[in-house]
Amino acid sequence: MRASQQDFENAVNQVKLLKKDPGNQVKLQLYALYKQATDGPCNVSKPGVFDLVNKAKWEAWNALGSLPKETARQNYVDLVSSLSPSSEASNQGKSGADVKVQESKDIVVTSEDGITKIMFNRPPKKNAITFQMYQDIILALKNASTDNSAITVFTGAGDYYCSGNDLTNFTSASGGMEKAAEGGAVLLREFVNSFIDFPKPLVAVVNGPAVGISVTLLGLFDAVYASDKATFHTPFSHLGQSPEACSSYTFPKIMGSAKATEMLLFGKKLTAREACAQGLVTEVFPDSTFKKEIWTRLKAYAKLPPNSMRISKQLIRKNEKEKLHAVNAEECSTLKERWLSEECINAIMSFLSRKSKL
Numbered sequence: 001m002r003a004s005q006q007d008f009e010n011a012v013n014q015v016k017l018l019k020k021d022p023g024n025q026v027k028l029q030l031y032a033l034y035k036q037a038t039d040g041p042c043n044v045s046k047p048g049v050f051d052l053v054n055k056a057k058w059e060a061w062n063a064l065g066s067l068p069k070e071t072a073r074q075n076y077v078d079l080v081s082s083l084s085p086s087s088e089a090s091n092q093g094k095s096g097a098d099v100k101v102q103e104s105k106d107i108v109v110t111s112e113d114g115i116t117k118i119m120f121n122r123p124p125k126k127n128a129i130t131f132q133m134y135q136d137i138i139l140a141l142k143n144a145s146t147d148n149s150a151i152t153v154f155t156g157a158g159d160y161y162c163s164g165n166d167l168t169n170f171t172s173a174s175g176g177m178e179k180a181a182e183g184g185a186v187l188l189r190e191f192v193n194s195f196i197d198f199p200k201p202l203v204a205v206v207n208g209p210a211v212g213i214s215v216t217l218l219g220l221f222d223a224v225y226a227s228d229k230a231t232f233h234t235p236f237s238h239l240g241q242s243p244e245a246c247s248s249y250t251f252p253k254i255m256g257s258a259k260a261t262e263m264l265l266f267g268k269k270l271t272a273r274e275a276c277a278q279g280l281v282t283e284v285f286p287d288s289t290f291k292k293e294i295w296t297r298l299k300a301y302a303k304l305p306p307n308s309m310r311i312s313k314q315l316i317r318k319n320e321k322e323k324l325h326a327v328n329a330e331e332c333s334t335l336k337e338r339w340l341s342e343e344c345i346n347a348i349m350s351f352l353s354r355k356s357k358l
């Protein structure tokens with residue numbers, strides 16, 4: 001539900017009652033969202049180089065670009081609610097530990113050391129993504145885009161990074177396959193849009209095998225670090241499906257069309273080192289030292305000036321955004337048809353009756 005003007009005014013009053021100083025980064029974000037929600041895009045000239053405080057405020061406001069007033073109002077309300085007395089109280093006494101910022105069973109979101117971590121947490125099902133998890137991730141990314149972290153990281157709990165879409169999503173949905181396919185396409189489009197538009201550095205820490213949509217999404221990440229135990233598998237033809245998450249565009253661009261064809265059409269599974277050689281993965285680490293090395297590195301990256309990283313990402317992504325949104329829309333409408341095809345229904349039934357495994 002969208003935040004009303006009254007919700008916004010309540011949030012403005014709530015900020016004045018905060019017992020704990022939320023820190024400069026959050027205060028700047030609150031200021032920027034407030035100005036955007038009330039005055040719209042930044043319309044004043046940049047303060048001089050020695051006017052440090054006003055310059056930082058101006059930069060935070062200006063970084064919001066043409067964000068609509070209603071979205072800024074909503075983000076302000078969400079940010080304040082994450083700082084509310086109840087979350088203040090629950091965060092107390094937890095220094096040194098990850099602070100949980102979103103309650104959800106299968107997606108765990110924590111924030112510490114300038115890093116918001118979003119973890120697939122369904123190890124008994126190899127972290128397969130349910131409809132609820134797609135929604136939880138959309139919310140987690142929305143919150144992470146305005147929280148006080150510098151970078152956002154995805155990883156998986158247990159031995160898998162993620163086994164892709166939960167293949168029971170369609171068969172267990174009420175209202176029949178057609179309705180489920182229609183709803184699935186709308187959800188998928190919104191889900192992928194939230195990756196296309198995510199404003200901060202987005203990093204994947206791929207701890208183990210990755211399948212389907214958890215692989216295709218990597219083309220929208222800014223960096224991908226993998227354990228040497230990770231594998232990358234997109235068996236869309238085996239499943240009677242077609243590529244998603246803009247991979248029909250990003251994969252040929254990243255690895256060339258011949259290599260992308262082997263993955264997206266023929267379902268060739270890549271090792272971490274092969275994926276690195278194709279440019280899908282940034283760097284591979286031995287599994288024994290993976291976690292230690294990667295978190296040390298990410299904590300150092302998270303100390304870099306956050307506005308600078310965000311602005312650089314914006315420059316890199318700016319010219320691609322329109323194209324990515326168009327590709328996403330087309331892939332989703334193609335998939336909606338595919339999910340109703342005999343090829344796809346047979347493949348899912350076959351998996352569910354345990355006749356087939358990847």
Ligand SMILES: CCCC/C=C/CC(=O)SCCNC(=O)CCNC(=O)[C@H](O)C(C)(C)COP(=O)(O)OP(=O)(O)OC[C@H]1O[C@@H](n2cnc3c(N)ncnc32)[C@H](O)[C@@H]1OP(=O)(O)O
Binds near residue numbers: 185214
């Ligand atoms: C609405 C948006 C839609 C977006 C569309 C995206 C497309 C895709 O993501 S396509 C990719 C879909 N994923 C798969 O096809 C993977 C299917 N799973 C497997 O082939 C195997 O489970 C595995 C190779 C991942 C692991 O094999 P392993 O022998 O090690 O373990 P299992 O005993 O098979 O798995 C344990 C447990 O987990 C369940 N499970 C694993 N993956 C999925 C899945 N994707 N969907 C549903 N359930 C999954 C598996 O059934 C087992 O459950 P039980 O213990 O209850 O039998």
